[in-house]
Amino acid sequence: MRGMAVALLAVVISVVPCFAGPFPIYVTVVMHTEDPPTNPDFTRDRDTYLRWRDALVEFAELLHRYGAAFDYQCEWTFLAAAAMYDKGDVTANSEGLNVLKYLHDVLGVSIDPHAHERIYNYADVAELIRRTGVEPSQVVGGFLYWPPDNRQNWERFREPLQGRMFPEATWTGRILWGAGTAGHKGPDLFASGVWRPKDRYHFITHDPESPLIYIGSWRRTTMRAGGLFELVELARRGELDPQGMYTVSIFVAHGVVVRGGEEFLAKFTDAVLEPVGELVEEGLVRWATLPEIARIWVEEHGEHPTIYIPADQRELIRSLFREG
Numbered sequence: 001m002r003g004m005a006v007a008l009l010a011v012v013i014s015v016v017p018c019f020a021g022p023f024p025i026y027v028t029v030v031m032h033t034e035d036p037p038t039n040p041d042f043t044r045d046r047d048t049y050l051r052w053r054d055a056l057v058e059f060a061e062l063l064h065r066y067g068a069a070f071d072y073q074c075e076w077t078f079l080a081a082a083a084m085y086d087k088g089d090v091t092a093n094s095e096g097l098n099v100l101k102y103l104h105d106v107l108g109v110s111i112d113p114h115a116h117e118r119i120y121n122y123a124d125v126a127e128l129i130r131r132t133g134v135e136p137s138q139v140v141g142g143f144l145y146w147p148p149d150n151r152q153n154w155e156r157f158r159e160p161l162q163g164r165m166f167p168e169a170t171w172t173g174r175i176l177w178g179a180g181t182a183g184h185k186g187p188d189l190f191a192s193g194v195w196r197p198k199d200r201y202h203f204i205t206h207d208p209e210s211p212l213i214y215i216g217s218w219r220r221t222t223m224r225a226g227g228l229f230e231l232v233e234l235a236r237r238g239e240l241d242p243q244g245m246y247t248v249s250i251f252v253a254h255g256v257v258v259r260g261g262e263e264f265l266a267k268f269t270d271a272v273l274e275p276v277g278e279l280v281e282e283g284l285v286r287w288a289t290l291p292e293i294a295r296i297w298v299e300e301h302g303e304h305p306t307i308y309i310p311a312d313q314r315e316l317i318r319s320l321f322r323e324g
């Protein structure tokens with residue numbers, strides 16, 4: 001019996017890949033659909049809405065075939081248009097479901113609110129998601145982190161948020177994603193990792209008592225897989241914390257998929273989905289949506305914080321926030 005146990009142990013040891021350290025790196029694809037004027041007002045233009053809708057369905061199905069995790073982060077007009085137009089023949093390519101329900105229920109996509117909060121705030125956008133029959137995630141899909149005293153004030157997501165357009169609606173955020181600056185004109189944060197930002201003046205300080213979890217996006221690029229290959233290389237060279245939990249978001253603008261059509265999908269498959277799939281096979285990468293990443297951090301990593309700022313912006317970002 002003991003001999004058998006030893007033999008089994010030998011087998012187990014031989015099949016466990018011989019890398020230690022910060023693997024797997026957790027990766028998701030994040031898409032934004034914007035409010036006007038960045039994207040069209042879909043409620044006023046059915047044909048445009050249908051074109052964007054078809055592109056979204058095709059992209060989500062492609063990701064699903066590759067087993068890729070997908071966080072779809074949507075501003076208010078596309079959601080309002082889905083409620084207006086997703087009836088009858090329109091739903092023929094989505095199993096008779098509206099597009100949000102199809103993505104969420106059939107393809108396993110996390111539906112996260114995204115709001116610039118010019119008119120509709122996060123609770124309003126979450127309410128529009130709910131009205132499509134989908135429970136919105138608790139991800140704040142993009143927010144202003146710099147300067148600390150900005151018009152949005154992310155600290156208000158610590159409490160349940162009341163709608164502005166729908167005052168009876170409330171929504172509670174739990175996970176912050178996409179620390180940015182107005183118009184992306186300042187130093188957007190390209191850190192990887194997961195932590196609880198202490199407060200708006202100490203964003204890159206972990207505070208275990210802070211209610212909100214931040215998930216770092218790393219580079220957010222599209223065709224370079226959000227900088228994933230670079231991060232894998234840093235990990236292989238032993239430059240990352242073996243106890244750390246590292247994260248990457250591959251950002252894809254909805255408009256880029258619409259304009260790029262089949263050519264975009266083919267390029268994205270070659271440059272991102274195929275090579276990332278190989279890293280997944282090797283056990284170096286794991287696809288996980290943002291809510292899944294938060295769950296893994298809490299349940300499997302004991303909330304051990306990782307705050308890894310890329311070398312080229314480390315000094316700048318550290319100069320923006322106070323220590324301690």
Ligand SMILES: [Zn+2]
Pocket residue numbers: 032033034035114116142
């Ligand atoms: Zn946006």
